[in-house]
Amino acid sequence: MHTSPTAKPDPADPGSSAILSVSELRVAYGRAVAVRDVSFDVPAGSIVALLGANGAGKTSTVQAIAGALPTRSGTVTLLGEDVTGLGCKELVRRGLSLVPEGRLVFPQMTVDEHLRMGAFNSRAAVNFRRNRERMLALFPRLGERLRQLGGHLSGGEQQMLAIARGLMAEPCVLILDEPSLGLGPKIVLELFDLIRRMNAEGMTIILVEQNVRQSLQIANLAFVLQKGQVVKSGSGRDLLDDPFVQKAYLGQ
Numbered sequence: 001m002h003t004s005p006t007a008k009p010d011p012a013d014p015g016s017s018a019i020l021s022v023s024e025l026r027v028a029y030g031r032a033v034a035v036r037d038v039s040f041d042v043p044a045g046s047i048v049a050l051l052g053a054n055g056a057g058k059t060s061t062v063q064a065i066a067g068a069l070p071t072r073s074g075t076v077t078l079l080g081e082d083v084t085g086l087g088c089k090e091l092v093r094r095g096l097s098l099v100p101e102g103r104l105v106f107p108q109m110t111v112d113e114h115l116r117m118g119a120f121n122s123r124a125a126v127n128f129r130r131n132r133e134r135m136l137a138l139f140p141r142l143g144e145r146l147r148q149l150g151g152h153l154s155g156g157e158q159q160m161l162a163i164a165r166g167l168m169a170e171p172c173v174l175i176l177d178e179p180s181l182g183l184g185p186k187i188v189l190e191l192f193d194l195i196r197r198m199n200a201e202g203m204t205i206i207l208v209e210q211n212v213r214q215s216l217q218i219a220n221l222a223f224v225l226q227k228g229q230v231v232k233s234g235s236g237r238d239l240l241d242d243p244f245v246q247k248a249y250l251g252q
Helices: 058-063 088-094 111-118 122-126 130-137 156-168 187-198 212-218 237-239 243-249
Strands: 018-029 031-044 049-052 073-078 096-099 173-177 204-211 219-224 229-235
Touching: 018 058, 031 049, 031 058, 031 073, 031 088, 031 204, 031 219, 031 229, 049 058, 049 212, 058 204, 058 212, 073 130, 088 096, 111 130, 122 130, 122 237, 130 156, 130 187, 130 243, 156 173, 156 212, 156 219, 187 204, 204 212, 212 237, 212 243, 219 237, 229 237, 237 243
Parallel strands: 049 204, 049 219, 096 173, 173 204
Antiparallel strands: 018 031, 018 073, 219 229
């Protein structure tokens, strides 16, 4: 995995160096605009949460960032380079991995085959054995199921596999789109603990989640979307105490 420099900047500092920047991003499906001029920076070494209800534009935003959807306008900058309009394969090669909503685990492929697929780019392929050992240390249950088919894994195990597959590409930024969707409460707690541990090891993470409270508890920065627009932003701690967020998303 890519890691941040030893003396990495404070990810909660708004002036901290951005590893990824999104500026005035606009995404549309025909005449229907899904994302309206969304802008935010992702500091190196941070967890940045994108929050909001269904249909708020979260998934469309990250899919456009990752090259899975075309942008109507705006720019995406990764590691100081304009990567707007590049395809998924090229963005993965440059260090951006998306773990999509719904996991998209292939039922007839083994765990080991999924990990090999994640390391398809030339840089990651060279380091396959080392990175696989890291994944099996991070996800011990996958080590017990290397020869098992993806379709035979539990929901939680499939989510672990999807994340491990994304990490095998050696990203500098990992996007997790609704990782807790459909998982039981105990597995959700384990998942958020895993996200904390990955971040502590230096991984920069963009987290798309409907689990607002858990997300704000671990996020350095958070952006709340409504109808494709950013309506609130701040540190995770500040938004936990924000009356608008409490009323709209935390049932307080």
